[in-house]
Amino acid sequence: MTTDNKNINPETLFVPTYKRSGAPFVRGEGMYLYDTDNKKYLDFSSGIAVNALGHAHPLLVETIAQQAAKLIHTSNLYYSEPQIEFASRLIKHSFAKKVFLCNSGTEANEAAIKFARKKAAKISKEKFHVLSFSQSFHGRTYGAMTATAQEKIHSGFGPLLAGFHYSPFNDIKSANDILDKHDFAAIIIEPLQAEGGVNAADAEFLQFLRQIADSHSISLIFDEIQCGTGRTGTLWYYEQTGVTPDIMTIAKPIGGGLPLGAVLCTEEISASISPGDHGTTFGGNPVACALGSQILDIVSDKTFLKRVQTNGNYLKSKLEEIRSKYPSIRSVRGEGLLLGLRFKEDFGTLVDDCKTAGLLVARANLNTLRFLPPLIAGLEDIDKAVDIFENVLKSKND
Numbered sequence: 470m471t472t473d474n475k476n477i478n479p480e481t482l483f484v485p486t487y488k489r490s491g492a493p494f495v496r497g498e499g500m501y502l503y504d505t506d507n508k509k510y511l512d513f514s515s516g517i518a519v520n521a522l523g524h525a526h527p528l529l530v531e532t533i534a535q536q537a538a539k540l541i542h543t544s545n546l547y548y549s550e551p552q553i554e555f556a557s558r559l560i561k562h563s564f565a566k567k568v569f570l571c572n573s574g575t576e577a578n579e580a581a582i583k584f585a586r587k588k589a590a591k592i593s594k595e596k597f598h599v600l601s602f603s604q605s606f607h608g609r610t611y612g613a614m615t616a617t618a619q620e621k622i623h624s625g626f627g628p629l630l631a632g633f634h635y636s637p638f639n640d641i642k643s644a645n646d647i648l649d650k651h652d653f654a655a656i657i658i659e660p661l662q663a664e665g666g667v668n669a670a671d672a673e674f675l676q677f678l679r680q681i682a683d684s685h686s687i688s689l690i691f692d693e694i695q696c697g698t699g700r701t702g703t704l705w706y707y708e709q710t711g712v713t714p715d716i717m718t719i720a721k722p723i724g725g726g727l728p729l730g731a732v733l734c735t736e737e738i739s740a741s742i743s744p745g746d747h748g749t750t751f752g753g754n755p756v757a758c759a760l761g762s763q764i765l766d767i768v769s770d771k772t773f774l775k776r777v778q779t780n781g782n783y784l785k786s787k788l789e790e791i792r793s794k795y796p797s798i799r800s801v802r803g804e805g806l807l808l809g810l811r812f813k814e815d816f817g818t819l820v821d822d823c824k825t826a827g828l829l830v831a832r833a834n835l836n837t838l839r840f841l842p843p844l845i846a847g848l849e850d851i852d853k854a855v856d857i858f859e860n861v862l863k864s865k866n867d
């Protein structure tokens with residue numbers, strides 16, 4: 470930062486949508502971020518599950534430079550080569566037959582809801598209802614926000630969209646009751662909730678949703694924006710559940726840090742969409758798509774995924790050790806490298822205290838603290854993070 474900028478208080482510049490403080494970050498390298506005072510932070514939050522390959526990965530840096538020198542933007546009135554390469558890979562590596570490209574998670578969910586409603590509208594005008602589940606997080610735009618079943622996210626923004634309904638997560642009876650009451654176009658669920666406190670959907674619950682979606686021509690949407698793209702040790706989380714969705718939304722790590730999201734869907738969903746039904750100026754940007762292909766090539770590799778599983782299990786066992794020593798911690802949650810510690814009560818300033826001690830972790834709902842390291846995190850990184858974390862916890866409990 471220049472001397473001039475050092476005199477600016479950033480709080481005076483931004484609409485306060487985030488509560489943030491401290492010296493700004495200036496650079497990153499591998500597992501570490503550095504601020505303007507050159508203080509080093511071990512990054513176990515990955516820009517909220519984005520930086521899958523850590524910071525300044527040489528391959529990603531080179532890909533950006535090469536693609537930027539060739540083509541930065543066209544428009545979606547034309548195809549671009551990186552888009553085709555990226556979409557082919559998404560189809561090759563998933564259940565999907567068709568892909569829509571956008572810029573973010575919330576946009577992917579908006580598109581998914583629109584596609585599901587368009588398909589349902591061909592069956593009946595009344596078939597527009599959408600079901601989602603408590604503690605979900607689907608984004609901040611109106612459709613995605615309305616689908617997010619959290620009062621605090623809705624507060625002050627009404628009226629929300631019509632036709633959205635909520636049911637408790639993992640509760641088959643309640644879901645069945647509400648599904649009986651209206652004509653549903655879509656059910657949207659994070660098979661592993663992240664922001665909502667790291668909560669995995671039960672296999673029986675997902676099987677029930679799949680069955681009811683099939684029997685009532687409802688589109689089953691899996692939001693894998695945070696839990697997908699290798700984070701849990703399989704490329705997509707649905708592979709671990711035995712249930713395949715009709716639509717899957719992805720974003721966050723897929724763009725390697727550039728804004729990129731996608732809707733992956735079946736042929737049948739895609740068949741109800743015509744030119745002009747939906748669109749985006751920047752979605753599927755060539756540079757972001759070139760990174761997307763690189764990320765997919767690396768993250769879909771079986772050895773890479775196996776390492777995520779092994780290292781995730783190692784981190785989980787270390788967190789279990791901590792839990793056994795601290796009665797304030799209720800449970801260890803999650804899969805692969807999407808892990809959470811659920812505390813019995815609000816853990817106050819713990820995330821900030823970890824940052825002061827040089828470790829970045831993230832808060833989630835229900836008193837849950839998330840560990841979301843880059844997927845390249847090694848055993849030594851995990852040992853170091855756990856050490857810092859335990860020291861902070863100890864100092865607060867002394």
Ligand SMILES: Cc1ncc(COP(=O)(O)O)c(C=O)c1O
Nearest residue numbers: 573574575606607608694695720
């Ligand atoms: C599961 C899930 N869905 C959707 C979103 C929204 O994504 P974005 O912030 O890219 O709009 C998030 C972001 O945290 C998420 O975790």
